Amino acid sequence: MTKITYNDAVGASRTVDAQDGSTVMETAIRNAIPGIEAECGGACACATCHVYVDDAWTEIVGKPSQMEEDMLDFAFEVRPTSRLSCQIKVASNLDGLIVTTPAKQG
Amino acid sequence: MTEKFETDVAIVGAGPAGLFLVFELGLLDIKCHLVDILSKPGGQCAELYPEKPIYDIPGFPEISAQGLVDNLIKQIQPFHPTFNMGEMVESVETLGTAGHPKFRIVTDAGTEIESKCIVVAAGGGSFMPKKPPIPNIEAYEGRSVFYAVRKVEQFRGRRVTIVGGGDSALDWVLNLHPVAERITLIHRRDAFRAAPHSVNAMRELVASGQMDFLLGQVSGLKGEDGRLSALTVRKETGDMVDIHTDDLLPFFGLTMKLGPIAGWGLDLHENLIPADTEKFETSTPGIFAIGDIITYPGKLKLILSGFHEGALAAQKIHRYVYPDKRLVFQYTTSSTSLQKKLGVG
Numbered sequence: 223m224t225k226i227t228y229n230d231a232v233g234a235s236r237t238v239d240a241q242d243g244s245t246v247m248e249t250a251i252r253n254a255i256p257g258i259e260a261e262c263g264g265a266c267a268c269a270t271c272h273v274y275v276d277d278a279w280t281e282i283v284g285k286p287s288q289m290e291e292d293m294l295d296f297a298f299e300v301r302p303t304s305r306l307s308c309q310i311k312v313a314s315n316l317d318g319l320i321v322t323t324p325a326k327q328g
Numbered sequence: 329m330t331e332k333f334e335t336d337v338a339i340v341g342a343g344p345a346g347l348f349l350v351f352e353l354g355l356l357d358i359k360c361h362l363v364d365i366l367s368k369p370g371g372q373c374a375e376l377y378p379e380k381p382i383y384d385i386p387g388f389p390e391i392s393a394q395g396l397v398d399n400l401i402k403q404i405q406p407f408h409p410t411f412n413m414g415e416m417v418e419s420v421e422t423l424g425t426a427g428h429p430k431f432r433i434v435t436d437a438g439t440e441i442e443s444k445c446i447v448v449a450a451g452g453g454s455f456m457p458k459k460p461p462i463p464n465i466e467a468y469e470g471r472s473v474f475y476a477v478r479k480v481e482q483f484r485g486r487r488v489t490i491v492g493g494g495d496s497a498l499d500w501v502l503n504l505h506p507v508a509e510r511i512t513l514i515h516r517r518d519a520f521r522a523a524p525h526s527v528n529a530m531r532e533l534v535a536s537g538q539m540d541f542l543l544g545q546v547s548g549l550k551g552e553d554g555r556l557s558a559l560t561v562r563k564e565t566g567d568m569v570d571i572h573t574d575d576l577l578p579f580f581g582l583t584m585k586l587g588p589i590a591g592w593g594l595d596l597h598e599n600l601i602p603a604d605t606e607k608f609e610t611s612t613p614g615i616f617a618i619g620d621i622i623t624y625p626g627k628l629k630l631i632l633s634g635f636h637e638g639a640l641a642a643q644k645i646h647r648y649v650y651p652d653k654r655l656v657f658q659y660t661t662s663s664t665s666l667q668k669k670l671g672v673g
Contacts, residue, residue, distance in 0.1 A: 296580050
């Protein structure tokens with residue numbers, strides 16, 4: 223099982239099991255992780271599942287696609303490590319992934 | 329000028345649930361008038377993800393969200409519903425009694441619609457502009473911070489800062505440039521989602537020194553009594569810089585909020601409207617609610633659930649609209665009278 227850790231903006235940390243093939247957003251919703259709204263349900267259409275990928279993981283997780291970059295314009299406090307969690311597919315190489323949710327989703 | 333309408337049923341929200349309700353009511357000879365804050369019908373399907381395929385519409389192994397909306401509009405054409413798009417219902421007034429309900433709704437554009445019943449099919453609520461989480465921004469809203477432009481003249485001679493990278497931001501850069509004293513555009517990256525000709529026109533203005541473009545994100549506001557004097561911007565380099573400005577126009581797209589529905593006197597549960605599962609009527613007799621905005625034990629936010637809820641609500645609505653008529657259940661496959669209404673008989 224792949225483990226993902228979600229930190230929130232005030233420092234609380236939750237580690238959950240993620241199913242390979244699902245997304246980091248779906249895993250958050252399934253585990254009632256606060257700070258991820260996913261208003262559009264994973265269609266890369268709302269920017270309310272914004273996360274910051276931990277520095278150590280940015281290379282493995284990779285860069286956002288053009289469509290995701292466009293959608294990140296609707297998010298706030300965007301950083302170079304920003305991703306939309308509905309666009310990060312869970313696989314065994316992400317075991318131990320750490321993401322942080324922003325103080326406010328769009 | 330305020331427009332006035334009279335109809336059988338006013339439907340608040342023109343998403344899939346509201347559109348299909350027109351069909352179910354149309355079969356029962358009930359006229360509908362739809363109001364939606366968006367400029368075109370289809371709700372989230374048309375606004376958020378028109379090109380996304382949907383896989384759980386019965387009978388369609390795969391259909392795009394816009395394709396579904398187009399089909400629904402075609403399906404309800406025989407019933408000629410009236411649409412008031414781009415308007416938000418602000419208030420609901422009760423004119424009738426519980427046994428003989430009658431209502432008047434008024435939109436933010438002043439349109440008045442009198443109807444025997446109301447169906448709230450507002451999905452996630454009203455699409456409203458996203459507000460950036462800049463500390464204390466509320467204090468400046470309406471005086472120096474605007475999420476939409478109502479009157480261009482208001483910005484004459486002002487230093488205006490526009491934030492965003494889409495068509496709204498670029499269109500207002502170009503439209504306000506002739507009247508404003510100085511336009512500054514702030515965007516987090518040097519790439520834009522807006523139409524290429526708008527982007528080119530903006531870049532020409534920047535190149536000829538007629539406006540400013542800054543890569544960065546607004547992190548703070550300075551001013552007093554609701555009047556801005558400057559913005560603090562975190563530049564792409566990480567440096568902080570103050571930009572003198574009188575007005576700020578942030579364009580970060582839309583989000584869904586319950587909005588004025590909260591003030592219509594309906595019982596609410598966690599921003600959802602509780603409805604019974606037989607008639608989908610709310611706590612106010614004559615006001616119904618269907619689709620994603622309602623809650624009941626076992627509720628699923630599926631488009632197909634919204635269709636089902638509309639079909640059942642229509643049965644009770646018929647009793648309000650035609651209290652003396654007995655409703656005979658009929659199938660479109662075999663009823664010649666239904667087929668005549670659909671124009672296929």
